[in-house]
Amino acid sequence: MSINLQTNSTFNHWRNYLKKPQNAILVLLGIVLSFATIFPMVTIWLDTISIHAGSVDAQVSGRQAGYTLYNWIDIISGRLARRNFWIPLQNTVLLSVLACLVAICFGGVFAYLITRTDMKAKKYLSNIFIFPYVMPQWTLAVVWQNMFYSKAVTGGSDGLLAALTGIKMPLWWCQGLFPTALVLGIHYAAFAYILVGGIFRNMDANLEEAATILNTPKYKIFFRITLPMVQPAILSTVLLVFSSAMGSYPVPHYLNFTTLATKYVDLNVNRAGQASALAVIMMLFGIAILLFNQLATGGRKSFTTVTGKSGQASKFNLGIGKYVIPVFLVVFTFFTSIFPVISFALETFLPNPGDYSFFRTWNTSNLTVKWWMNNTGTAGSMYGQKGILFNSTIWYAFFGTILVAVSCAFLAGTIGLLVGYCVSKNRRSRFAAYVNSIAFLPYLLPSLAVGVAFFVFGSRAGLYNTYILLIIAGTIKYIPFASRASLNSMLQISGEIEESAIIHNIPWFKRMTRIIIPIQKSAILSGYLLPLMTCIRELTLFMMLCAQTKLLTLLLDYFDEMGLYAFSAGINLMLIVFVIICNMAVNKLTGASLDKGIGGN
Known part of the structure; x- marks a missing residue:
């Protein structure tokens, strides 16, 4: 009898719980999202220990089906482990870290200039700054190629700089870690601008004003008070940029830089299980950076920036810099936001795309519309x-x-x-x-x-x-x-x-x-x-x-x-x-x- 009463009580509890639409929908969403999110992750993990017919693991094991740890052992400690895993992993971590630094420095400084200084042209610069993020990720990588590649250094045709001035940039500038990190950092700088800028704009001025009254130097105020208050925004930016840069394929692909993402594409045909292992490792990095962010901002730390007891601090006077800095930023954002559109449009009218040699004579009669109009x-x-x-x-x-x-x-x-x-x-x-x-x-x-x-x-x-x-x-x-x-x-x-x-x-x-x-x-x-x-x-x-x-x-x-x-x-x-x-x-x-x-x- 007691068992029946307990069963009826449980049944009535769930029936009353599910009568509310928000509860019934929540249960349904929990089941669907768990399956749709977790099951593919479990599937890819199983793929790392599965034998793939026609792949290396099948040749080594002598079987066409079943399970093996060969893929994990070989990718970490095999003969090609350094080329297929350790170097791409090192490159990926370096790329993600440098992209974070570029995004935080560029986006954070820009946010400070917009919110805390008397700089001119704020409205235009604020609108144009987010364009690199709105545009496809590989846009700036292709523009970089069109600008700096040269026949002597990278092969192919001369880019704009080599065609117009004869200057040929070194290989490390054209391809590899430096341009890849710079392009990704500029692309994701919008994260830092939005997150850090929001805190700068709403920050309580009490602490900074108190430090000013005590004759604290401005650089100490900035490093001891202002920066610690934006720590949550910086950590959130690191979380977003690091995980995004780690999984980026098109920018490293265009700029010839080997990462876990590009190596996955290389391995997917003959070493499918090892390629899946690289994807699992990328997932683990994303989860790890999330846990680090939670630990860093958790506990008893306080990051209160809005108290309602004080207005916004006065704008920092840049002096002549309020005119000079926006001029520099207008020129810079032209090349990151407006020039890509001009560059791609121009490419479609060149008889030999990527070859800007006609600029030396300014003979525009060589331009063609065949790429658009040929029927x-x-x-x-x-x-x-x-x-x-x-x-x-x-x-x-x-x-x-x-x-x-x-x-x-x-x-x-x-x-x-x-x-x-x-x-x-x-x-x-x-x-x-x-x-x-x-x-x-x-x-x-x-x-x-x-x-x-x-x-x-x-x-x-x-x-x-x-x-x-x-x-x-x-x-x-x-x-x-x-x-x-x-x-x-x-x-x-x-x-x-x-x-x-x-x-x-x-x-x-x-x-x-x-x-x-x-x-x-x-x-x-x-x-x-x-x-x-x-x-x-x-x-x-x-x-x-x-x-x-x-x-x-x-x-x-x-x-x-x-x-x-x-x-x-x-x-x-x-x-x-x-x-x-x-x-x-x-x-x-x-x-x-x-x-x-x-x-x-």
């Missing part, structure tokens, strides 16, 4: 391809990109909205905290590692080279954008608003569509549009999941392999213009902007 595909230099405007392969990939981006944005935005709503309604629940964490986890993992996990999963599930697999991978990867935007907005809504609707017996769906969503429509709409913009310019996540002709970003490598660099430049131009248009649409529709509220507007 026959008979030109020998075009390898049977029609011009960009008439090329069905390009437009098929373009519409495929739009299909995947819109689908991922809709699914990620909707799931993220529900995650934010349910977690905000169950904020004291451990299960809600778990669902919130599992929804955010894919963002902390390198894109290539997530892509590899879904590649292994999709291959075994028969989904490889399908739009379904692309949409699933993109949705899981971009849910964090929507869930964080939704959660932050939902926490601002008082529970009394929905309770009054419940009293009037308004169904849950109507409460969401007529009350909750309209109140926070700007933040919720951003949760849909941000995944859309990111998915359009995504390469690393999708590069292993389908053929090169399915998506516009993947088509770049296809045309590069064919030697049709004008087509690559044209696709880059299409992506940049389309993403910028989407970014402007986000600002227009939602009023949201990456730099808004920091000091630029």
Whole structure:
């Protein structure tokens, strides 16, 4: 009898719990997200110990199926371990660390100049600064090639600098660690600008004012007071930049720098299990940097920066620097934000893309429109391809990109909205905290590692080279954008608003569509549009999941392999213009902007 009573009590408890829509949806999301996130990770780990038919592990073991530790042993201590693992690992860590330093120094200093000084042209500089992040990641890498490559040093045609001035930059400047770290650092500097700038703008001035009254030198105030107060923002920037740089493929690929990501592509054919081991190691780095961030900002430390007891500190007077510094920044941001568009457009009119020798005589009669307008595909230099405007392969990939981006944005935005709503309604629940964490986890993992996990999963599930697999991978990867935007907005809504609707017996769906969503429509709409913009310019996540002709970003490598660099430049131009248009649409529709509220507007 007691067992029956206990069973009935448990049943009634769960029935009453699941009667609330937010609880039922939370349980469903917990199951779906756990499977969609954890199962591919387990699959890729199993792939590291599986024997692959036709691969090295099959030759060594003499079997075509089963399990072995050979892949782990050989990748760490085998004859080729130094070339296949240790050197790429060392390069990857160095690249990630240097990219963090560049992003923090560049973005942090820029944030300080915008928020705490009397520098001129703040609005323009603040808007233009985030352009390198809005544009595809490899944009600056290709621009670097067009600027500094030369026939004598890197082979091929002379870039702009060599063509115009005859100056030939050394190889370490053109390729390798230095340009790769610099390009990635500039690309991710927007993280530091947003995070550090937000703290600088809202920082309580009491401590700095007290130090000033005590005649403390300004450099001591900056290093002993100001910098420690922005420590959480710096650590968050390290978390985001380190994991993103570690999984970056296109920038090291274009600038000829060997990392774990590029080595994975090299090993994936003949050493598939060892390639999967590299992806697992990248995942572990992402988790480790997250744990380090939690330990560094945890405990009894206090990082309060807003108290309500003091206004913003007075702006630092730069003197003549308030005119000189913005001139330098305007020139610099021209080359990182505006020049790429000009460069790619110019490439599509050169008879031999990448060859700027005609600038020596300024003979523009050699320019051509064949890369855009050729409608026959008979030109020998075009390898049977029609011009960009008439090329069905390009437009098929373009519409495929739009299909995947819109689908991922809709699914990620909707799931993220529900995650934010349910977690905000169950904020004291451990299960809600778990669902919130599992929804955010894919963002902390390198894109290539997530892509590899879904590649292994999709291959075994028969989904490889399908739009379904692309949409699933993109949705899981971009849910964090929507869930964080939704959660932050939902926490601002008082529970009394929905309770009054419940009293009037308004169904849950109507409460969401007529009350909750309209109140926070700007933040919720951003949760849909941000995944859309990111998915359009995504390469690393999708590069292993389908053929090169399915998506516009993947088509770049296809045309590069064919030697049709004008087509690559044209696709880059299409992506940049389309993403910028989407970014402007986000600002227009939602009023949201990456730099808004920091000091630029």
